[in-house]
Amino acid sequence: MSRLFLSSLSLLLTVGLAGAQPPRVPKNFFQNRQALLKKQEQAAKNNAGVARKILRRMLQTEMSLAFQAREVSVGGDGRSTEQWVKRDPKLGIRRESIKPEGILLIDDRRRQVLVHQKEKRYQESKSQLAEMQKHLQEALRGEGGMLVVELQGTDTIAGRPADVVFVHLGPSGMGPSRRFWVDRETGLRLRMEERAPDSRILSNTYYLSLELSPNFKPDDFVPPPVPAGFRRILDNQKRYKTIEEAARDGVTVRQPTWLPLGFNLRNIMVAKAAHPRTTLFWGNGLTTLSLVSIASPMPPLLVRLLKGAESGIVQPPKGERSYTWKTSEGYCLLIGNLPDDQLKRIADSVK
Template sequence: MSRGGVLVVWLVTVLAVPGLGAPARPPWPSAAAVVAAMLTAPALVDYEGTKVLSAVRGDRAESVTALESYKRLGKLRLEFLSPESVSGRLIVDDGASSWQYEPSYHLVIRGPSFLRPPGSPAQAQDIFRGYLVAVLGAEEVIGRQTIVVAMEPRAGGAGRRYWVDQATGAVLRMEERDATGEIVFTSFFTRISFGLNLPSALFRFHLPAGARIISLFLSGDPVDSPAALRRQSGFGAAMPASLSYGYRFRDGTVSRYGALATSAATYTDGMRALTVYQTPSSKMAFPRVGMPVKLEAAEARLLDLGYVRVLIWQWRGITYALAGSLPAAALIVIADEMTSR
C-alpha cells in the first residue's frame, strides 16, 4: 500500500473513533477531591460578589439579588439589593453568632452562626454517609472553570448540584431539585472578586434603633445526646435522634434565664444544619410575625429571610422554632413529624 493510502486509512480510523486524535481531556477530579476543596475553601479565600437567589413558588419564580462578602475562617455579610420588597434586608454572621435584620418587620433575629468551620475528614465522611456524590463534568461560570458535582440524599428529599471553582473551591452556582428533578431553588454569582483583604468592621452588626429582637442564641454547656438534652431541659419536649431528609442529631444546649428554660437541638445532614428551639409556652408569648402557615395539628408562622427560614409554632405547652436553610415545605414536613410523635 502506498504512503498516501496508509494516510487515508489512518484518517478514516481517527475520524471513525470518537475522541481519537482529539486533544486529550484533562481527567476530572474525584468526587472526594471536589468535596475536600469545597470544605477547605472557607479557610483559604476571601471574596466579594453579586449573587442572585431564585426560588420557585407554585407556578412562578421569585428572585432576589444580594451583595455577598466573605472573609476567610467564617465571616459573612449579605446585603439584599432587590426587589424593593427585600431591599435593606441584612445578614451578618461573624462565625460565632448571626444577626438578621428584616426591615419590613423592623425585626432582628439573633442566633448562632449558620456557617460551618473549615471542613474536616469527619465532615467529609458525614457528607458521603448522607449523600450519593458524583462528578458530572466541567463547565464555565462567569468566565471561570468549574467542576459540577451532584449530591443526592440517601434518605430521599431534595438533591443539589454545585458548580465548584477549580482554582479556589468556592461554589459559584448551586441548584436544588425536588424528587421529580424539577429545580426549586438556585443561587449563582453574576460577578465575583477573590483575594480581597476585607475589613473586619464590615462583619460587625449595628442594631437599628427601635428594632425588636428575637433571640435564638443560647449559651450553655453542650449536650451530646437527645436523651441528655431532654433530661437537662426539665420539660417533656420532642427531641428525636433523627429527622426527615437524613438529618441526624449533632449536639444540643440548654440555657436558663431565671425561670425560663430553652433547649436547642442541632441536626445535620453533612452539608447543612437545622436547629430546633423549644421552650415552655407559659414562659414565652407567641410572636405574631411572619406569614401564617397551617400545620397538621397547629397554626404556625414562617419567617423567610432568604438564606435562613424560621418556622414557629406551639404544641402541647411547648413553643417551637425550627431554623435552617431548607425550603419552607421541608420545614413544614419536619414540624408535622415532630408534633406527631
C-alpha cells in the same frame, strides 16, 4: 387452504425447529462481560474520588480565600433575592442586600448581627460560620456510607469554568440532592442547588460576578451599633449537644422514635421566653431536619392552613414546609425536605 396442506406445513416447521442449533456463545463471552463490569465499577470509583477531591478543595478555599461576589438566591417558591457577599478568611463574612434593600448581615466569627431596616430589627446571635463549615464537611464524609458523590461534567458560572459535583443518597434512600458548581481555577463554590426527591428545586444560589482581589473597607466586618428606634433581639437560647445533657438541666424534650437512616442529632436549642420553645436539629450530611415544640396555642395562620384538621402538611407564605400537629401543651412543627410519608412517619413516632 386444505387441512392436508396445513398439516404438512406444521410438520415441516416442527422438524425444522427440532433440527435447529442454538446460537453459539462467542468464546470468552462471560470473561469479557465480567471484565467490562469491573472496568465500569472502577470508572465509577475513580469518578467519585475525583469528585470528593473537588469538594475537599472547595472547603479549603472557603476557609482561605478572600473574595467579593454579587449573588442571587432563588427559593422553591420562585422568589429571588440579590446581595453583595464579602468574605475574608480571618475577619468573617458580610452580606448586604440589593434586592430587597435594607438588610445587612455581618458574622465576624464571634457573633452574628442582622440589621433589618424595614422591620427596625437588630438581632444578635452566635457566629454560624463554624457550624456551616461543619455541615459541608459532613457531606464529604458520607454519613454511614449513605451519600454518593459524582462528577457530572463542566459548566460556566459568572464567566468562569466550573466542575459540577452531584451529592445524593444511594439507591435505597429517599431525600433531597445537591449540586455544587466549583470554580476550576480557585476551587471556590460558584453555585449550589438543592432539589427535593420529586426533583422540585428547593433552592438555587449562584454568583453573577466574582472579584478575587477585593479592597475591603476597615469596617466591612465590624457590626454596626444599634440604630436609634430599633428593637434589639438577643440570643436567649440555651444549647445542648445531647438529650441527656438537656434532661440533666431539667428540660423535657419531645423526640421521635424513628428517623430515616443517616440522620444524627446535631444540637438542641431551648428558648425560655413567654412561649417556651424547644428545637431539635438532625443532619445526614446532605440536608437538615428540625422538630420545634412550642408551648402556646397554634397561630391562626397555621389553623387556616390545616383547614380544620389537627395535623397535616402546611406551606406558610415565605415559610418552610412542615408537618404540623396539635399537642397537649401547644403544637409541633417537623420541618424538612423529606417525602410527605416520611415526615408523617417521623411525626407519628414523636413521644
